[in-house]
Amino acid sequence: MTQEDRSRDRIQSVERAVAVLRAFGGHDATSSVSELAARVQLPRPVVRRILLTFEHIGYVRSENGRWALTARILELGAGYFAASSLPEIAQPIMAEIVAQTGETCSMGELDLPDVIHVARVEERRPLPDAVRVGTRLPAHATAVGRVLLADLPEPELDAYLARPREAYTPLTIVETGALRERLRQVREDGYDVSIEELHPGMIAAAVPIVVAGRAVAGLTVSSTTLRSREAALRDEVVPALRDAAERIAAAYRAANPGVYRTPPAAG
The missing domain is CATH 1.10.10.10 (Winged helix-like DNA-binding domain superfamily/Winged helix DNA-binding domain)
Known part of the structure; x- marks a missing residue:
């Protein structure tokens, strides 16, 4: 059509x-x-x-x-949050991330030009500018948004990059060439770290949740510059997020066999 x-x-x-x-x-x-x-x-x-x-x-x-x-x-949203849905499956694994890192964990899905937060587990210490489930944030200014942008097919990414973008802090990447290069690096690394790009004092790390070769969502841990540093996010939080994302992807695929069928064995 x-x-x-x-x-x-x-x-x-x-x-x-x-x-x-x-x-x-x-x-x-x-x-x-x-x-x-x-x-x-x-x-x-x-x-x-x-x-x-x-x-x-x-x-x-x-x-x-x-x-x-x-x-x-x-x-209207009940079907999305059914037992086999991504947020429902991710919630207990996200709670483990919060217990392990001591920081808030969220999951977002791409809805260009934004990311919609579809699940969130709060750490006991509330974050400033905390988001709720359903909150939309600009994809280019967030780690979770960039791990999803990096997975877009080239024509879709080109169309997105042709749009104007807003600078939320002096560190927000808005220039097309610089953002394209950042997304190339994210694609190569398999994760992203954002330092004060959306709100001053806020930092985050994110990884994609990949099912059947496609990033269906992004998993992110958020903190503040007072509580954490970029090196700690890369060295401690990113490995935990990667493990969690793999477990969520496997559970989601198993819970939706009609969508993600195992291909027949060769021969």
Whole structure:
């Protein structure tokens, strides 16, 4: 199916409705119709009709002119967090990483131009600027994002690198040539370390979780410059992450035999 065929088969009203739901993320608990309309760049009457539809089926509620998601919205993600899902399988192994390193462990999946955090196990000492499950972070400015970018097919990587990128600190890599070279090094090393590239004082190491030759997610440990150093991340955390990523990949493959079939023996 060509890109033109896919475009013809899309339902615009569904795309708009999903955009309104996504507009609730990362903002205040409640939003007005005007605020949502501005975020999705749709007319207020269109957004209002979408909200009324979602209210009818129980996914949003309104009070005093403000709209909020209801608990029923969690139904939409229930299938993703099933027993055979990557986050569910990874959670106990991530807890072992936290016990071993004394630092917070997260897992992210690529959704260009960002990484979405899909699982997280906190260390008892909370991190500043801590993220939650569902938080999106820029792929180019995070270790977990770069281990996933490094796995992209060349045409997809070229398309991504053609986009502008934001510098979050003086250490953020934004120049195309420098980022391409960094990703080449990440591909060669099999891991990445980020030092104060997204937030001052924050550092992280990450490795890809590779299933059937494809990086399906990234596993990362985050800390602060007060608690850890780059050498400790490379020498102690990265080996632990690699072992955990291999175990998660093996368990995920075994839990999804219909997707990852073992090829028949030769002869």
